[in-house]
Amino acid sequence: MAATAAAMDRRDLAWYTDRAARVLVFIGGISAVVFILGIFVFVTKEGLDFVFGALNLREFFTSIEWRPTSNNPTYGALALIVGTASVTGFAMLCSVPLSLGAALFIAEFATGKTRETLKILVEMLAAIPSVVWGFVGMSIMHPLIIRIFDVPLGLGVLNAGLILGLMAAPIMTTIAEDALKAVPDTYREAAEALGATRWEVILKVVIPASKNGLLAAVLLGVGRGFGETMAVLMASGHAINLPTSVFDSVRALTATIASELGDTVYGSDHYGALFTLGILLFLVTFVINLTADVVVRGIRKK
Amino acid sequence: MVDATSGAAPLNGDPGPRYDEAPIIEVRDLTISYGRTPALRDITLDIYRHEIFGIIGPANSGKTTFLRALNRMDEFNPGMDVDGTIRINGKDINDWRNVYALRSRIGVVFPLPVGLPLTVYENVAFSPRLRGIRKKAQLDEVVERCLTRAALWDEVKDRLDSLGSLLSGGQQQRLTIARALSQEPELLFLDEFSIAVDPVTTMRIEDVLKELRSELTIVLVTNLVQQARRLADRTAFFLTGELVEIGATEDLFERKVEDERTTGYIEGRFG
Numbered sequence: 001m002a003a004t005a006a007a008m009d010r011r012d013l014a015w016y017t018d019r020a021a022r023v024l025v026f027i028g029g030i031s032a033v034v035f036i037l038g039i040f041v042f043v044t045k046e047g048l049d050f051v052f053g054a055l056n057l058r059e060f061f062t063s064i065e066w067r068p069t070s071n072n073p074t075y076g077a078l079a080l081i082v083g084t085a086s087v088t089g090f091a092m093l094c095s096v097p098l099s100l101g102a103a104l105f106i107a108e109f110a111t112g113k114t115r116e117t118l119k120i121l122v123e124m125l126a127a128i129p130s131v132v133w134g135f136v137g138m139s140i141m142h143p144l145i146i147r148i149f150d151v152p153l154g155l156g157v158l159n160a161g162l163i164l165g166l167m168a169a170p171i172m173t174t175i176a177e178d179a180l181k182a183v184p185d186t187y188r189e190a191a192e193a194l195g196a197t198r199w200e201v202i203l204k205v206v207i208p209a210s211k212n213g214l215l216a217a218v219l220l221g222v223g224r225g226f227g228e229t230m231a232v233l234m235a236s237g238h239a240i241n242l243p244t245s246v247f248d249s250v251r252a253l254t255a256t257i258a259s260e261l262g263d264t265v266y267g268s269d270h271y272g273a274l275f276t277l278g279i280l281l282f283l284v285t286f287v288i289n290l291t292a293d294v295v296v297r298g299i300r301k302k
Numbered sequence: 303m304v305d306a307t308s309g310a311a312p313l314n315g316d317p318g319p320r321y322d323e324a325p326i327i328e329v330r331d332l333t334i335s336y337g338r339t340p341a342l343r344d345i346t347l348d349i350y351r352h353e354i355f356g357i358i359g360p361a362n363s364g365k366t367t368f369l370r371a372l373n374r375m376d377e378f379n380p381g382m383d384v385d386g387t388i389r390i391n392g393k394d395i396n397d398w399r400n401v402y403a404l405r406s407r408i409g410v411v412f413p414l415p416v417g418l419p420l421t422v423y424e425n426v427a428f429s430p431r432l433r434g435i436r437k438k439a440q441l442d443e444v445v446e447r448c449l450t451r452a453a454l455w456d457e458v459k460d461r462l463d464s465l466g467s468l469l470s471g472g473q474q475q476r477l478t479i480a481r482a483l484s485q486e487p488e489l490l491f492l493d494e495f496s497i498a499v500d501p502v503t504t505m506r507i508e509d510v511l512k513e514l515r516s517e518l519t520i521v522l523v524t525n526l527v528q529q530a531r532r533l534a535d536r537t538a539f540f541l542t543g544e545l546v547e548i549g550a551t552e553d554l555f556e557r558k559v560e561d562e563r564t565t566g567y568i569e570g571r572f573g
Binding site for chain 2: 194
């Protein structure tokens with residue numbers, strides 16, 4: 001008995017490995033929280049002086065006069081907000097149907113080699129750097145839009161939206177396909193045994209069962225659109241303007257930060273204003289994710 | 303609970319199986335293989351209207367494969383190769399241009415209950431909706447009738463709008479039976495339906511099946527030989543892809559059969 005009791009008290013290698021693994025995994029787990037909080041604190045800190053000082057909230061949200069370098073600087077971000085929203089919106093309009101269609105084809109209809117080839121191609125599409133997309137927008141789409149639509153300038157909502165749509169499509173396709181594949185085959189078999197056609201099975205069983213994942217895919221695409229900088233900077237025309245047609249040039253929030261931050265003096269109003277744009281972007285992304293979370297929870301509860 | 307008599311006793315004037323009519327299912331030289339390995343070899347049998355046809359046999363004897371071939375679910379499984387003829391109502395099932403129409407006439411209950419990710423109501427209303435029934439009153443009527451016949455209505459009538467997957471295992475299996483009945487099928491296939499069901503619920507479902515026999519034909523695959531004895535009018539014994547024995551359930555259990563493997567399995571010497 002005594003020997004057994006001693007064995008129960010001994011901490012062997014397995015015990016220490018277990019402990020060490022637990023600590024490491026814990027650190028990995030909370031690191032995401034730490035980074036998010038860190039970014040939030042830093043961005044807010046840099047912008048806060050400006051927000052509570054020189055910022056005129058009404059001007060910020062209602063004026064399109066973004067003149068940070070003039071003698072009498074004004075910080076109206078409306079055009080930038082509309083610019084980001086219109087480009088992202090147009091991008092989603094193009095890419096959501098395309099991506100969901102692609103995901104449905106890959107997950108439900110394609111088999112064997114077709115399926116594998118398509119998956120690899122889609123993933124390769126996701127690996128193209130954004131500056132390359134920007135280049136495509138500037139040097140291929142730009143003249144193409146001018147020629148096809150007979151407009152003076154091909155850089156604008158249409159161009160940036162298409163580019164952004166193509167950029168967001170692979171990630172949306174991949175996530176949506178994962179969501180569709182996660183639906184157990186037993187559901188498909190049960191529904192087919194009830195006499196449902198392939199399309200009825202997809203429409204009435206597979207899509208409803210995977211709607212959380214599909215929603216997550218779309219929201220990830222939206223997030224990609226909001227956050228994308230370089231391609232939008234290159235393809236949108238980068239002109240402060242409230243667009244009235246898809247051919248108008250616009251300027252995005254992200255592109256403004258990227259193009260102006262290098263020229264500002266640390267701690268100046270302009271510097272603070274750019275960080276305020278950052279806070280805005282952060283909040284919008286946060287709200288999108290929170291909404292998604294609430295929606296998903298709502299579905300689960302039912 | 304061992305019943306001395308085999309097969310379900312006729313209920314309320316149920317005339318029982320129609321052995322004098324043409325069989326509803328005719329299977330001829332059915333061989334099914336996955337790749338090179340045959341899972342079923344040269345199965346030839348008939349199933350008659352309004353009988354409960356039992357199929358017994360140990361695991362890997364090809365029982366489930368046989369069922370899947372009958373409603374062409376093999377098309378779901380690209381590696382499954384079906385050879386031979388299967389006729390339902392005298393018509394080769396491969397001649398049905400619309401496989402979905404074929405399947406909609408056959409109700410299937412799987413070993414583990416597969417609740418579609420829908421509410422209790424929607425699970426049962428799924429097939430009627432496919433058939434184009436849109437009126438709420440009509441759907442309500444179908445749902446209530448099918449759930450009642452599956453001996454589930456009293457337990458779920460107050461929670462029709464909760465998810466089917468929230469029901470207990472036995473309730474879920476009765477839900478899948480109600481769903482199969484909502485197809486108004488001519489044929490009902492049950493594949494080891496009682497695996498995940500407690501004995502009391504199993505007996506309730508068995509009672510339901512006995513009543514259903516007057517309306518449709520039931521093919522019951524089971525790994526419980528006593529279940530076949532209680533329910534089946536005729537029973538086939540499958541072993542490693544072969545049809546070893548087929549006959550009146552009574553004869554199988556009264557050892558009036560030729561093959562010693564059958565008696566061995568029935569008496570539990572192997573399985």
